Amino acid sequence: MRKYLICLLGAGLFLVGCKKEQPQMSALSEGCDCAKEVSADFLMEEAFGYQFMSDTNHFFKTNTDTSFAAKNVIFTALEKNAEYTWYIGSEILTGEQVARYFDLSHQFTNIPITLVVRKKPNFICLPNDDGYDSIVKNIYFKSKDYDIDTTLLEGTYRLKGSHLSDSIDMTIDYVPGEPFQGISMYFDVYNYDGLGNNSIHINPALMNYRECFAKGYVWGKFKLGIDGIATFRFKYDSNVHYYYRGRKL
Numbered sequence: 001m002r003k004y005l006i007c008l009l010g011a012g013l014f015l016v017g018c019k020k021e022q023p024q025m026s027a028l029s030e031g032c033d034c035a036k037e038v039s040a041d042f043l044m045e046e047a048f049g050y051q052f053m054s055d056t057n058h059f060f061k062t063n064t065d066t067s068f069a070a071k072n073v074i075f076t077a078l079e080k081n082a083e084y085t086w087y088i089g090s091e092i093l094t095g096e097q098v099a100r101y102f103d104l105s106h107q108f109t110n111i112p113i114t115l116v117v118r119k120k121p122n123f124i125c126l127p128n129d130d131g132y133d134s135i136v137k138n139i140y141f142k143s144k145d146y147d148i149d150t151t152l153l154e155g156t157y158r159l160k161g162s163h164l165s166d167s168i169d170m171t172i173d174y175v176p177g178e179p180f181q182g183i184s185m186y187f188d189v190y191n192y193d194g195l196g197n198n199s200i201h202i203n204p205a206l207m208n209y210r211e212c213f214a215k216g217y218v219w220g221k222f223k224l225g226i227d228g229i230a231t232f233r234f235k236y237d238s239n240v241h242y243y244y245r246g247r248k249l
Contacts, residue, residue: 032126035122038117038118039079039117040077040135042076042113044063045061045074045075046071046072046073047071048208060208062210063210064210065226066142066210067140067209068142068143068207069144070103070104070144072100073102075088075099075115081119082117083117084115084116084117085116085117086114087113106141107141108142111139112138113138116133117133119131156171156248156249157230157232157244157246157248159232161194162243162244163194164194167246170192171189172202173190185204186202186204187204188201189201189218192236200217200218201218203215203216203218210225210226217237219234220232220235228247229246230245230246231243231244
């Protein structure tokens with residue numbers, strides 16, 4: 001019995017002695033899970049507001065790749081605490097965020113926007129990062145928003161409402177205004193409650209290419225995002241709130 005115990009003990013010591021030791025993680029390399037290489041990616045946001053407003057926080061902004069002409073567009077770098085150089089047409093600009101007004105001469109044109117970002121790289125976590133990145137994005141300009149005969153928002157959507165157990169189809173129909181009668185354009189929304197073929201009028205107070213803000217009997221936002229996701233959040237007659245999410249058919 002004693003001999004058997006000695007053999008077991010010896011085998012255990014052998015296994016411990018042969019176990020491969022794992023290298024200790026350096027304290028300098030800890031916290032690298034969230035490390036990313038320097039990126040020049042940026043947002044392009046169509047902005048509804050006055051032409052010469054200096055505070056961009058007061059604009060109604062929509063992330064987009066297309067804008068109506070005669071509008072402001074705000075460009076915001078996603079990389080923080082870096083050196084930024086923007087190339088917009090013949091202009092060279094600096095700063096994490098820049099804004100420009102594109103007048104009617106830009107309608108039906110495609111404008112390239114270039115951003116170059118330089119930043120001290122994180123050699124500990126990312127030894128191959130050179131701290132430099134550049135990217136070019138294009139933004140297309142449609143005609144001015146109050147002189148259009150259709151819009152991206154018009155169409156039929158497959159949506160799931162927060163108050164519904166199943167998805168429904170909702171249709172948005174664009175109705176052009178009558179300038180000489182003082183009637184602005186509006187939208188007819190069919191099956192707005194998901195329970196029938198009823199309809200309501202939406203009068204956009206703020207209008208971007210991918211999103212509008214309505215106020216009146218219908219108060220809320222209707223958006224078709226750059227990612228193809230549609231989100232409709234509104235209240236009707238100050239009483240009933242609706243929230244829908246889905247896609248355009």
